[in-house]
Amino acid sequence: MHKILSKEQLSDDVFLLRVEAALIAEERQPGQFVIVQVDNQFGERIPLTIADADPREGSITLVFQTVGKTTHKLADKPVGDSIESILGPLGRPTHIERFGTVVAVGGGIGVAPLYPIVQGMKKAGNKLIVIMGARNKSLIILEDRMRALADELIVCTDDGSHGRKCLVTEPLKELCGRSPKPDLCVAIGPPIMMKFCAETTRPFALRTLVSLNTIMVDGTGMCGGCRVTVGGETKFVCVDGPEFDGHLVDFDNMMRRLRAYKTHEEAAHHQCHLDSDLSRLRKEGHS
Amino acid sequence: MSHPHPTREALQQEAAVRLATLQGKALSSRDRMAIPSQDMPSQSPDARRANMGEVALGYTAEQARLEALRCLQCKNAPCIDGCPVRIDIPAFVKAMAEGRDAEAIAIIRRNSLLPSVCGRVCPQEVQCQERCTVGKVLKSVDKAVSIGRLERYAADLERESGDFRLPPVKPETGKRVAVIGSGPASITVAADVRREGHAVTLFEAFHKPGGVLIYGIPEFRLPKTIVQQEIETLQAMGVELKTNFLVGRTRKLQDLIDKDGFDAVFVGTGAGLPKFMNIEGENLVGVFSANEYLTRANLMRAYDTGRADTPIFKSRKVAVLGGGNVAMDSARMAVRLGAQEVHLVYRRTEAEMPARVEEVGHAKEEGVLFHMLQNPCRILGNDFGLVTGMECLRYTLGEPDDSGRRRPVEIPGSEFVMEVDTVIVAIGNESNPLIRQTTPGLAVNRRGNLVVAPETGKTSIDRIYAGGDIVLGAATVILAMGEGRKAAASINALLATPVA
Numbered sequence: 001m002h003k004i005l006s007k008e009q010l011s012d013d014v015f016l017l018r019v020e021a022a023l024i025a026e027e028r029q030p031g032q033f034v035i036v037q038v039d040n041q042f043g044e045r046i047p048l049t050i051a052d053a054d055p056r057e058g059s060i061t062l063v064f065q066t067v068g069k070t071t072h073k074l075a076d077k078p079v080g081d082s083i084e085s086i087l088g089p090l091g092r093p094t095h096i097e098r099f100g101t102v103v104a105v106g107g108g109i110g111v112a113p114l115y116p117i118v119q120g121m122k123k124a125g126n127k128l129i130v131i132m133g134a135r136n137k138s139l140i141i142l143e144d145r146m147r148a149l150a151d152e153l154i155v156c157t158d159d160g161s162h163g164r165k166c167l168v169t170e171p172l173k174e175l176c177g178r179s180p181k182p183d184l185c186v187a188i189g190p191p192i193m194m195k196f197c198a199e200t201t202r203p204f205a206l207r208t209l210v211s212l213n214t215i216m217v218d219g220t221g222m223c224g225g226c227r228v229t230v231g232g233e234t235k236f237v238c239v240d241g242p243e244f245d246g247h248l249v250d251f252d253n254m255m256r257r258l259r260a261y262k263t264h265e266e267a268a269h270h271q272c273h274l275d276s277d278l279s280r281l282r283k284e285g286h287s
Numbered sequence: 288m289s290h291p292h293p294t295r296e297a298l299q300q301e302a303a304v305r306l307a308t309l310q311g312k313a314l315s316s317r318d319r320m321a322i323p324s325q326d327m328p329s330q331s332p333d334a335r336r337a338n339m340g341e342v343a344l345g346y347t348a349e350q351a352r353l354e355a356l357r358c359l360q361c362k363n364a365p366c367i368d369g370c371p372v373r374i375d376i377p378a379f380v381k382a383m384a385e386g387r388d389a390e391a392i393a394i395i396r397r398n399s400l401l402p403s404v405c406g407r408v409c410p411q412e413v414q415c416q417e418r419c420t421v422g423k424v425l426k427s428v429d430k431a432v433s434i435g436r437l438e439r440y441a442a443d444l445e446r447e448s449g450d451f452r453l454p455p456v457k458p459e460t461g462k463r464v465a466v467i468g469s470g471p472a473s474i475t476v477a478a479d480v481r482r483e484g485h486a487v488t489l490f491e492a493f494h495k496p497g498g499v500l501i502y503g504i505p506e507f508r509l510p511k512t513i514v515q516q517e518i519e520t521l522q523a524m525g526v527e528l529k530t531n532f533l534v535g536r537t538r539k540l541q542d543l544i545d546k547d548g549f550d551a552v553f554v555g556t557g558a559g560l561p562k563f564m565n566i567e568g569e570n571l572v573g574v575f576s577a578n579e580y581l582t583r584a585n586l587m588r589a590y591d592t593g594r595a596d597t598p599i600f601k602s603r604k605v606a607v608l609g610g611g612n613v614a615m616d617s618a619r620m621a622v623r624l625g626a627q628e629v630h631l632v633y634r635r636t637e638a639e640m641p642a643r644v645e646e647v648g649h650a651k652e653e654g655v656l657f658h659m660l661q662n663p664c665r666i667l668g669n670d671f672g673l674v675t676g677m678e679c680l681r682y683t684l685g686e687p688d689d690s691g692r693r694r695p696v697e698i699p700g701s702e703f704v705m706e707v708d709t710v711i712v713a714i715g716n717e718s719n720p721l722i723r724q725t726t727p728g729l730a731v732n733r734r735g736n737l738v739v740a741p742e743t744g745k746t747s748i749d750r751i752y753a754g755g756d757i758v759l760g761a762a763t764v765i766l767a768m769g770e771g772r773k774a775a776a777s778i779n780a781l782l783a784t785p786v787a
Contacts, residue, residue, distance in 0.1 A: 023537050040494045042588060044596035069596045085494040087531045220492050220533055221719045223579035224561045229570050234563060239720060253570050256672030260572045261598040
């Protein structure tokens with residue numbers, strides 16, 4: 001059982017939870033994730049990135065977007081309530097060293113897993129240029145925390161409601177053209193964003209790491225549901241990743257695999273809403 | 288079905304009549320061999336296609352007695368040599384033939400810790416029953432004494448009677464042992480080490496203990512309550528259980544000794560990394576490892592669509608690749624999840640299939656269509672990345688290979704297309720890289736399995752032992768248990784030695 005210590009709503013559908021997980025807090029490194037299960041009887045297991053950790057307090061910070069059944073259930077949990085299972089830290093940690101100049105690109109919720117990597121890279125003595133993007137101002141998260149770390153911060157929104165009106169690839173391309181060009185790019189966000197970041201940096205031969213978030217069951221290598229094609233080979237995101245060379249990832253295949261259960265999930269979520277509406281009505285004495 | 292499915296009651300009645308004619312008679316070997324081999328009562332194929340309940344229902348008392356009377360009590364007991372843990376088979380069967388069932392289970396328990404499990408999942412036809420004299424004389428292993436079914440009967444009787452006594456635990460020694468994984472090898476080690484009075488902590492990565500017995504083997508073949516009961520027995524003996532704990536990540540293996548103060552560690556993490564075929568189209572939507580398919584269905588209860596959050600792919604036509612027990616389990620699970628057609632595709636013939644004969648029979652009865660000497664060379668998909676079929680090749684059998692089985696040889700130009708929307712790959716597991724990647728100095732072989740001293744189960748690192756599929760590659764429950772026994776004995780010997 002992992003007690004929820006605090007909860008923040010970062011945007012319309014993005015939430016931050018600080019939860020008790022002493023061992024994970026002690027061992028976790030940037031780039032790693034956890035598998036969360038709300039209830040052990042019928043709950044599903046979903047991967048969530050670790051946005052931060054406090055080993056002294058014995059807590060980790062999870063940031064997630066409400067997209068499916070489990071994330072909605074998590075968002076509904078009040079402070080003081082518990083999450084039944086959290087397994088981790090999983091995945092290989094980010095390889096951190098002094099590269100020189102690192103461009104870190106975060107799209108939407110991807111800013112959350114990017115944050116500990118930026119922390120680590122900064123600590124290792126790198127110069128950090130951070131690009132954050134989202135559809136609009138209300139979806140930009142963790143801006144102040146990023147600003148405190150970055151040597152240079154570029155915020156962009158699709159509709160221009162905050163920062164530059166452009167996609168993250170535009171400032172990324174400009175940075176690639178700078179002399180000297182950056183030494184490493186780390187891009188985390190929706191698959192389509194990572195795909196286009198990789199396409200942007202490819203002509204400049206700028207090494208680009210992406211962090212993949214695929215469908216998983218166990219998160220330990222056992223099921224292979226998370227597999228992706230990288231450089232023509234099959235890799236498991238949970239044990240070989242989650243970070244891969246963005247220039248080698250087959251994003252189109254990955255995006256199709258992410259949609260494998262879409263119809264089922266939508267139906268399940270719809271049912272879940274009906275159920276909660278129904279129980280609310282019952283409580284209010286309508287039936 | 289060509290003949291009606293016999294009910295349990297009918298089989299019981301038949302056995303009762305036969306038993307009455309033998310009552311009080313001194314039986315010659317000839318008389319014993321004249322007793323017909325007793326069929327296992329089972330749910331009818333039509334009924335079980337639509338439920339998850341156990342298929343084999345277990346012998347009735349009359350059947351068990353009659354089957355036990357078929358044993359010739361051979362002096363040289365060839366059956367014992369066929370048993371990986373050397374259960375005194377003639378002794379327990381004799382006890383059952385004489386109606387001393389409690390004694391029978393006590394004899395089994397001297398060597399086997401999980402008789403309810405092994406009675407159900409052991410491949411007896413290539414172990415004890417293969418050596419059985421009755422089967423040899425009657426020229427068919429199918430007619431051997433059904434040792435496995437008798438073992439199951441004795442174990443179930445004990446469990447259902449609630450008359451199970453906890454194994455005695457010696458006074459606390461103050462020594463602590465970490466057991467990693469909670470499958471058959473680990474359960475065995477935990478019990479054997481705890482009995483010596485050492486504190487035992489069982490670490491499981493999943494949210495529920497039991498390993499392959501829980502996530503892999505379906506309810507219809509091994510009811511989960513049986514496994515839960517085994518775990519509860521361990522807990523009642525004082526074994527501590529930590530779920531959601533992945534050794535290698537939540538804690539490094541070496542840290543369990545260096546930081547957490549464990550005196551010894553047993554690694555029983557299983558094979559745990561599914562093999563794929565490395566053919567075109569394998570990452571299309573609709574291709575699953577058997578591990579994923581079965582884990583969703585079993586552990587995550589995806590079959591219970593009204594309650595489970597975990598989805599499972601809705602399939603119409605399923606192809607399962609492989610010929611082992613996991614392939615049978617997957618195919619039979621697909622039947623139960625409502626697939627209209629389930630095809631089992633194997634590149635050798637039925638004779639080479641590693642699956643238990645009984646499971647092959649059950650799969651066929653349930654309508655799984657067998658396609659022998661075929662194998663896909665690529666998986667076909669549509670514009671949405673969904674599986675639409677497999678291009679297959681036909682095979683013929685050549686000379687025996689390293690495994691002793693005849694090598695499948697592809698027939699050039701024999702390509703044909705099989706239309707399916709789901710492909711389940713059940714061609715085995717490789718060793719999970721996690722522990723070796725995070726434990727410097729741990730010796731592994733070419734295949735990534737841990738290297739252990741054959742007599743002791745000790746790895747290349749002091750105080751760390753290993754057994755089960757992480758050492759053997761994919762094997763059986765009983766072999767894992769045998770390895771566990773050996774490693775536990777070594778750990779107990781190590782901890783009995785006073786520190787110099």
